[in-house]
Each structure stands twice: as C-alpha cells, then as structure tokens.
Amino acid sequence: MIEPHKLLGVRDLSVRFATEAGPVLAVDRVSFDIARGETLALVGESGSGKSTAALSLMGLLGAAGGATLSGRIDLRLKNGSTHDINRLSARELRRVRGNEMAMIFQDPMSSLNPVYTIESQICEAIILHQKTAWPAARRRALELLHSLGIPNPEKCMTSFPHQLSGGMRQRVMIAVALSCEPRLLIADEPTTALDVTIQAQIIELLKRVQSWTGMAILFITHNLGLVAELGGRVIVMYAGRVVEQGKVAEVFSHPCMPYTQALLRSLPRLRRARAPRQRLQAIPGNVPSAVDRPAGCAFHPRCGFAAKGMCDTRLPALEDCGGGHLAACLRWRDIASGKAA
Amino acid sequence: MRRLRPVIGLLLIAAFVAMALLASVIAPYDPFKSSVEVIDPPSARHLLGTDELGRDILSRVIYGARTSLIIGLGAAICAMGIGVPVGLVAGYFGGRVDMLVVPLIDLFIALPGLVLALIITVMVGPNLLNLVLVLGFVMWPSVARLVRGQTLALRETLYIEAARAVGGGSAWIIRRHVWPNIMRVVAAQFAVSVSFAIFTSASLSFLGLGIPPPTPDWGGLVRAGFDFLSLNPLMSLAPGATVTATVMGFYLTGSSVR
Amino acid sequence: MLTMIVRRLLLAIPTIIAITALLFFSVTTILGSPAGMMLGQDASTDAIAALNARYGFDRPAIMQYGAWIAGAIQGDFGRSFTTQQSVARAIADCIPVTLEMTLWSILLATTAAVILNTIPVARRALAGATTAVNLIGITVPNFMLGISLIFLFSVWLGWLPSTGWAPWSDGVAEHLKRIIMPVLTLSAYYFGVFSIVYRAEYRDVAQRMFIQVARAKGLSEWMVAFKHALPNAILPVITFVGITIGQLTGGAVVTETVFSMPGTGRLFVSAIAGHDFPVMLAIGMLIVTGVILMNLLADIAYTIVNPQIRFD
Numbered sequence: 001m002i003e004p005h006k007l008l009g010v011r012d013l014s015v016r017f018a019t020e021a022g023p024v025l026a027v028d029r030v031s032f033d034i035a036r037g038e039t040l041a042l043v044g045e046s047g048s049g050k051s052t053a054a055l056s057l058m059g060l061l062g063a064a065g066g067a068t069l070s071g072r073i074d075l076r077l078k079n080g081s082t083h084d085i086n087r088l089s090a091r092e093l094r095r096v097r098g099n100e101m102a103m104i105f106q107d108p109m110s111s112l113n114p115v116y117t118i119e120s121q122i123c124e125a126i127i128l129h130q131k132t133a134w135p136a137a138r139r140r141a142l143e144l145l146h147s148l149g150i151p152n153p154e155k156c157m158t159s160f161p162h163q164l165s166g167g168m169r170q171r172v173m174i175a176v177a178l179s180c181e182p183r184l185l186i187a188d189e190p191t192t193a194l195d196v197t198i199q200a201q202i203i204e205l206l207k208r209v210q211s212w213t214g215m216a217i218l219f220i221t222h223n224l225g226l227v228a229e230l231g232g233r234v235i236v237m238y239a240g241r242v243v244e245q246g247k248v249a250e251v252f253s254h255p256c257m258p259y260t261q262a263l264l265r266s267l268p269r270l271r272r273a274r275a276p277r278q279r280l281q282a283i284p285g286n287v288p289s290a291v292d293r294p295a296g297c298a299f300h301p302r303c304g305f306a307a308k309g310m311c312d313t314r315l316p317a318l319e320d321c322g323g324g325h326l327a328a329c330l331r332w333r334d335i336a337s338g339k340a341a
Numbered sequence: 342m343r344r345l346r347p348v349i350g351l352l353l354i355a356a357f358v359a360m361a362l363l364a365s366v367i368a369p370y371d372p373f374k375s376s377v378e379v380i381d382p383p384s385a386r387h388l389l390g391t392d393e394l395g396r397d398i399l400s401r402v403i404y405g406a407r408t409s410l411i412i413g414l415g416a417a418i419c420a421m422g423i424g425v426p427v428g429l430v431a432g433y434f435g436g437r438v439d440m441l442v443v444p445l446i447d448l449f450i451a452l453p454g455l456v457l458a459l460i461i462t463v464m465v466g467p468n469l470l471n472l473v474l475v476l477g478f479v480m481w482p483s484v485a486r487l488v489r490g491q492t493l494a495l496r497e498t499l500y501i502e503a504a505r506a507v508g509g510g511s512a513w514i515i516r517r518h519v520w521p522n523i524m525r526v527v528a529a530q531f532a533v534s535v536s537f538a539i540f541t542s543a544s545l546s547f548l549g550l551g552i553p554p555p556t557p558d559w560g561g562l563v564r565a566g567f568d569f570l571s572l573n574p575l576m577s578l579a580p581g582a583t584v585t586a587t588v589m590g591f592y593l594t595g596s597s598v599r
Numbered sequence: 600m601l602t603m604i605v606r607r608l609l610l611a612i613p614t615i616i617a618i619t620a621l622l623f624f625s626v627t628t629i630l631g632s633p634a635g636m637m638l639g640q641d642a643s644t645d646a647i648a649a650l651n652a653r654y655g656f657d658r659p660a661i662m663q664y665g666a667w668i669a670g671a672i673q674g675d676f677g678r679s680f681t682t683q684q685s686v687a688r689a690i691a692d693c694i695p696v697t698l699e700m701t702l703w704s705i706l707l708a709t710t711a712a713v714i715l716n717t718i719p720v721a722r723r724a725l726a727g728a729t730t731a732v733n734l735i736g737i738t739v740p741n742f743m744l745g746i747s748l749i750f751l752f753s754v755w756l757g758w759l760p761s762t763g764w765a766p767w768s769d770g771v772a773e774h775l776k777r778i779i780m781p782v783l784t785l786s787a788y789y790f791g792v793f794s795i796v797y798r799a800e801y802r803d804v805a806q807r808m809f810i811q812v813a814r815a816k817g818l819s820e821w822m823v824a825f826k827h828a829l830p831n832a833i834l835p836v837i838t839f840v841g842i843t844i845g846q847l848t849g850g851a852v853v854t855e856t857v858f859s860m861p862g863t864g865r866l867f868v869s870a871i872a873g874h875d876f877p878v879m880l881a882i883g884m885l886i887v888t889g890v891i892l893m894n895l896l897a898d899i900a901y902t903i904v905n906p907q908i909r910f911d
Contacts, residue, residue: 098815455853456852544741581742
C-alpha cells in the first residue's frame with residue numbers, strides 16, 4: 001500500500017530476460033515513488049534498464065515475451081483504489097493503460113500507424129476508455145490538438161501521419177496520451193529523435209500541460225540538460241540499479257555517487273564561472289554487458305575512487321546523504337570530505 | 342524446427358541422389374521391359390505392382406529419379422548461367438543496362454512459369470535436353486532479380502567503395518568482393534531452382550507435354566497411374582510422393598539459408 | 600494517381616502487342632505452316648496451298664499478325680483449328696469455371712493465411728503447424744494433391760464425385776460437390792505463398808513502434824493484431840493476389856486437368872497438345888493482359904490501404 005499523496009509506489013522491481021546468452025537482469029530491485037503532479041526524471045545511459053523499467057510500469061513487457069517481473073508496482077487509480085500492476089489480469093491492465101497512465105515513445109516517426117488518420121488514432125483511446133460516441137470523442141480530440149498548439153487542428157485531424165513533421169507527430173502523440181486524462185504520463189525519451197529547437201518546444205509543452213492537468217510525469221532520458229530544465233526529482237540508474245536519487249537541484253549541485261559526478265562532468269556548460277578552462281571528461285570504459293556484470297558495485301571498473309577489496313566485493317545500498325538525497329556508494333563520505341584519492 | 346530444416350532437406354536430397362545414381366543396382370527389374378503381368382496389384386514380386394504394359398512400377402519410379410536429377414540440375418545450372426551474370430551486371434553497373442533488364446525481369450516473373458514452359462516446350466519439341474534449356478530459360482529471371490538486389494545492396498557498402506578507391510577494376514571488385522558475399526544466397530537459390538525445375542517438369546509430364554514415354558519420369562508415371570487409381574493407387578501416389586519429397590528436400594535446403 | 604493509371608495503361612498496350620507478336624512469330628516460324636499441321640504429314644502440297652490461301656497463311660507473317668491483332672481488338676480471335684468453333688466463344692464458355700474456382704481458392708487461402716498468422720493465440724500456438732502447412736502448400740505439386748484428394752474422398756471414402764463439372768443450374772449441392780476438391784487443391788499452393796509472405800511482413804510490422812503505442816492505449820491483443828498490424832502487413836499479399844487473379848489460367852492448368860474441369864486451363868493444355876494455334880494465342884493474350892491489368896489494380900489497392908504510398 002502507498003501513502004495517500006502518492007500516485008505510484010515501485011518496490012523492489014526486478015526484470016529478468018531469458019536470452020540465448022543466459023538470463024539477464026535488466027532491472028535490479030528498483031524502488032521509487034511518484035507523488036501526484038510530480039516530475040520524476042529517470043536518467044541513465046542506454047542499457048541501464050530505464051526503458052525496461054518504464055515499460056514494466058505499463059505492463060507492456062509481458063507482451064514482448066521472455067520477461068519475468070518481480071516486486072510491486074502500486075498505482076492509485078482515479079477511483080481512489082490502489083492496485084499492483086504486476087498482479088493485474090490482462091483485462092484489468094488494459095483498463096489502466098492509456099486511461100490511468102499513458103506513455104509517449106521515443107520515435108514519433110514510427111509511433112503513429114501510417115494507415116489511419118490522426119483523428120481516428122486520437123479518438124481510439126477516448127472511445128475505448130470513456131465509452132463515448134464518435135462526435136464527443138472528436139470534439140475532445142480537436143480541443144486537445146488546439147490546446148497543444150497545433151495550427152489548424154481541423155486539418156491535422158484528417159491528415160495521415162506521413163503528412164506531418166516530426167514535432168507535429170510528437171504533439172499528436174502527446175494528444176493521444178492525454179486523451180483520457182491520465183494521472184501519470186510516462187515519456188520515454190520523447191525528444192531524442194527531434195531537432196534541438198523542437199526538443200525545447202516539446203519540453204515547454206509538457207511542462208505547460210502538467211501545470212494545467214496536474215498529472216505526474218515520469219521522464220526517461222539520457223540527457224542531463226533536459227533533466228535540469230524539467231526540475232523536480234531525478235533518479236540515476238546504472239546497470240539496472242538506482243545509484244542516486246534526489247531533488248534535481250540537490251543532485252546536480254552535490255552529486256554523491258562518482259557515476260553521477262562523471263556524468264555531470266561530461267556535460268558541456270556555457271556558464272562555468274569557477275573553472276573556465278576545464279575540459280569535458282568522458283567516462284572511461286563502457287556500460288557493462290547485462291549478461292556479465294562486475295561483482296560489487298557495477299561501476300567500480302570505471303570509477304576513479306574504487307577501493308580494492310571493498311568496491312569490487314560489496315554491493316552498495318542506497319544511503320541517505322542528507323535531506324532525502326540517496327546515493328549507492330560505499331565511499332561517498334570519503335569522496336565528499338575529499339579523503340578519497 | 343529451424344535447425345532441423347536443412348538437416349531434413351539434405352537427407353531427402355541424399356536419398357534422391359542415391360536413388361538416381363544407384364538406380365541400376367537397387368531397381369529389381371529393367372524399367373523398360375514389359376511382361377504379361379499387366380496392372381498387377383502390389384505383391385512380393387512387384388512391390389508397387391506393374392503398369393499397363395507389365396513393367397515393374399518400383400523400378401520405373403527408381404529410374405525416374407535419374408530423369409529428375411538431370412532436369413533439376415541441368416535447368417538450375419542454365420538458370421544460374423544466365424541469371425547470375427545478368428544480375429551482377431545490372432546490379433553492379435546500374436544505369437541503362439539496369440533500366441533495360443529490370444522491366445524484362447519483372448514481366449517474366451509476373452508470367453506463370455508453367456504456361457511459359459508449356460508454350461516454349463511445344464515449340465521446340467519435348468526432349469530431355471530441350472526441357473533442361475526451357476526450364477533454365479523460364480527460371481533465369483528470378484535468379485537475376487535476386488543477384489541484382491544483392492549486388493545493388495553490396496555496391497553501396499563502404500568496402501566496395503574502398504576497393505574502388507584503391508583502384509581495382511570492376512571485374513576484380515566483382516570477383517573479390519561482390520561474388521564471395523553473394524555466394525551463399527546464390528547457392529541457396531540454386532537449391533530452390535532445382536526444386537522448382539523438378540516441380541515444373543513433373544507438372545509438364547503430368548499434362549502429357551513433358552518427357553515423352555517410354556523414359557521413366559515421375560510426372561508421367563503419376564499420369565499413367567491416374568487412370569488406375571481405384572485398382573492400384575500406389576501406381577500414381579508412389580511417384581507423386583517421390584516428386585514431393587524431392588521438391589521438398591531441395592526447397593527446405595535452399596530456404597533455410599538466410 | 601490518375602496520370603499514373605493512364606500512363607500504365609498506355610504502357611500496357613505496347614507490352615501486350617510485343618508479347619503476342621513474339622508468340623505469334625515464334626510459333627509460325629518454329630512450327631511451320633499451321634496448314635501443314637492441321638492436315639497432317641501426308642497432305643498434298645495442293646491441299647496445303649488451298650488451306651493456306653483460305654486462311655491467309657500465304658501472306659507475310661507481319662500481315663497475318665496485323666490481321667490477327669486487328670481482330671483480337673474487336674474480340675474476334677478466329678476459329679479453332681481443331682474444332683472450328685469460334686475461339687472467343689470457347690474461351691468465354693471456359694472463363695466462368697476457371698474464374699469461380701480461382702476466386703474461391705484465393706478467398707480460402709487468404710482468409711486462412713491471414714487468420715492463422717494474425718489471431719494472437721493462434722499465431723503462437725499454431726506457429727509450427729502453420730509452418731508445416733506452408734511447406735506442404737508450396738512444395739506438393741497440384742497433381743499430387745489433387746490425386747490424393749480424389750483417392751481419399753472419391754475412391755476410398757466415396758463421398759465426392761472424382762472428376763467433372765456441374766454448373767450452378769444443376770443445383771447448389773451438386774455444384775459444390777464438384778468444386779470443393781479443385782478449390783482445396785488450388786488453394787493449398789496459394790495458402791503457402793500468401794502465408795509465408797504475410798507472416799514475414801507481419802513479424803516486421805509487429806516490431807514497429809505504433810504496435811507498442813496501440814498496446815499502451817489499452818487495446819486488446821486482438822485489436823492490436825487486426826486493426827493495427829494487419830492493414831500494414833497485408834500489402835504484399837495484395838500484390839500476390841493481384842498476380843494470381845491475373846494469371847488465372849496459368850494457375851489452374853494442372854488442377855483443371857486433374858479434375859477434368861471445362862476451364863481455360865484445360866482448354867489451353869488441349870490447344871497446346873493439338874497445336875491449336877489460335878486458341879493458344881488467345882489464351883496467351885488473356886494471361887498477359889490479365890497479369891498487366893491486375894498488377895495495376897494491385898498497385899491502386901495499395902494506395903487505398905496505405906495512404907503513405909502515392910504515385911505521382
């Protein structure tokens with residue numbers, strides 16, 4: 001069960017895939033909450049398990065096949081009851097998808113079905129979940145397109161996907177997601193495939209939509225710049241585990257986990273007052289393969305602070321490093337106090 | 342199943358080739374020799390019975406493998422002989438040659454192969470050599486299209502670009518870089534072509550327009566036995582089954598290469 | 600779109616003329632004088648000359664072809680050498696049989712192929728069985744399948760008449776009894792082809808993002824499969840159906856012969872066997888025209904199913 005102000009409570013979520021190379025633990029005992037109207041960013045490199053985690057929240061992994069889930073995903077529904085997504089039947093799950101929570105995906109180019117008009121693709125979910133007739137669904141769709149700043153919504157409604165630009169298509173995808181007024185929107189790298197200027201517009205749009213609907217957003221990205229823009233809270237994932245979480249401002253100004261620090265150092269900054277000539281630093285090495293994870297802290301082979309006999313044997317748990325800011329590092333105290341080499 | 346496909350295919354091919362090569366050893370009778378035992382049902386002496394001229398059906402079915410082997414291999418070699426060079430040239434050089442060849446290939450492929458084979462066979466006269474040539478001619482466009490597509494894709498890849506930059510001539514690039522890369526696909530297409538040639542020649546013989554009697558030929562044997570289906574169903578079903586197994590063997594082998 | 604259709608139709612005319620001319624000239628030069636063929640080996644030179652004059656075979660080949668194509672355009676394909684019947688009439692009598700058999704077969708084959716490879720439960724549970732049936736469909740020759748059916752249902756079980764044809768006017772039951780085995784035979788091959796093509800395309804489409812989006816909307820697997828995946832995966836099947844209907848006679852030759860059906864396929868085989876040149880030519884033209892027209896129709900159907908494809 002989750003606290004009243006919470007919308008979603010994830011506890012010890014693990015996702016295992018059976019592959020030819022052996023079982024893969026894509027998500028390893030991940031826990032987090034999302035409050036109503038909150039923005040939570042899930043950050044990590046590709047292969048960190050962030051997208052898998054997002055898909056499992058939607059109950060979409062079973063459909064892909066080969067995945068085993070454990071843990072709880074408690075969601076508070078519009079009617080006030082809470083349910084564990086992992087234990088819903090296929091039919092109940094379908095009532096949740098698109099209705100209680102919706103998802104927008106990475107590639108707006110292939111997210112829309114090429115053979116149907118925009119109108120029918122937006123109205124589809126409305127008619128399915130709200131049991132409305134076509135004219136009412138149509139009115140709602142028009143209203144949505146209008147409020148999402150789409151010029152000439154009437155014309156857009158009768159268009160086919162290939163007639164729209166990438167930015168327009170992602171707006172349409174947002175309209176599809178918002179059509180049933182979900183209380184949680186999962187956005188899986190929604191701007192990665194778009195031009196930078198369009199990216200900013202979509203982020204602005206999401207923030208605006210959030211302010212008027214009061215829905216919570218789970219934003220999955222590898223782009224730390226976007227996280228800074230979004231605000232709210234952030235979770236950093238590495239090799240299937242949560243390694244750091246907290247308020248964006250707090251985590252970005254005082255990262256405790258060396259991985260987060262490295263990620264932030266790899267980010268170009270225009271206003272870098274104190275250290276003007278500092279070079280950008282790439283993180284040495286690669287994300288470990290999910291089949292063959294290093295023992296101990298998964299980051300230790302790439303970590304400059306890794307201590308022999310400690311980081312390569314013991315798995316760090318999330319510790320509070322002050323004010324609800326959690327980090328999974330055995331040496332965070334040493335690093336913070338400058339004792340670590 | 343996926344891994345089993347080529348195994349089953351190769352086993353069927355092996356059985357077929359063995360039957361064709363060892364026909365004179367395993368066949369109990371001379372396939373051309375008639376006797377007074379006409380339309381005998383299967384018995385210990387004639388396992389599949391005898392036909393309307395008193396010939397042993399089992400022996401004729403076994404010898405039929407030879408006819409099919411010659412036609413299948415011969416026609417597939419002919420089809421490759423035309424299709425591979427045409428496909429390579431059209432795909433590699435593109436341009437005007439390609440613009441001329443592609444519509445021709447498309448048209449050929451859209452036309453029903455059996456009908457085309459029927460018309461040409463009746464014009465040139467049905468004998469073993471002609472049939473091989475006709476079927477090869479009917480099949481070359483499919484080969485050419487496949488090879489062209491593969492070559493076209495390869496031509497765009499970087500290492501061909503690099504080979505060209507090094508200063509290799511077209512013939513050298515095709516031989517050293519294109520051919521080794523498409524060989525697998527061509528080999529697979531060869532097996533599929535053999536299967537199609539055997540399938541089509543059997544159909545032609547069944548229609549009475551293929552290999553003329555008395556040469557034992559599976560399609561012709563099926564047709565001959567068809568009239569006696571109620572007396573001795575094996576007379577027709579046995580050669581039918583061997584055609585099917587052979588066609589399936591080559592098809593399975595060819596289609597399992599991707 | 601309209602200009603595309605017009606252009607393709609205009610292109611079709613020289614193609615048809617070229618192919619029929621090729622057929623015409625190769626048949627006349629290779630087979631020699633049709634008169635010689637009609638009258639047999641030991642006909643007198645005078646008799647051959649008389650016949651040649653009567654049919655105009657003594658004119659240059661190009662003139663003969665001109666006369667033939669001029670007649671063909673008006674629907675006059677001459678008379679059969681063997682039966683002396685009007686070729687157009689003979690073909691018109693045969694077409695309904697072939698057309699009905701082919702359409703039933705295609706309907707059966709496409710429905711079965713699409714259903715078996717789309718229904719979410721069937722797609723997985725029956726995947727192995729479908730693969731096996733696909734293989735049987737495309738590798739078992741029609742004559743083998745047809746004879747096996749005749750042996751099973753006519754000779755052994757005695758449920759169905761083995762061969763022959765009964766028009767609708769003989770009663771629905773009689774008609775269906777005669778057509779069911781030919782349709783099963785013919786549809787097996789089509790099923791194999793359609794099923795292999797459709798399944799490959801379906802697997803591709805199923806990987807596309809909009810399928811995941813449809814699931815995320817809360818649609819059932821059936822809706823995802825039939826409403827979202829099917830229309831995108833069906834396109835190549837449309838082409839095959841188009842070509843199949845276009846080839847009509849080509850596909851039915853063996854099946855009609857096995858079941859002794861009075862269709863164009865069997866007419867064609869007997870024309871070939873009897874060197875009946877006018878009938879051969881007319882059916883050849885029918886096939887070429889059919890293939891070209893149905894290809895065009897399939898392309899038009901493409902644009903209707905998938906608005907993304909436009910011809911300009």
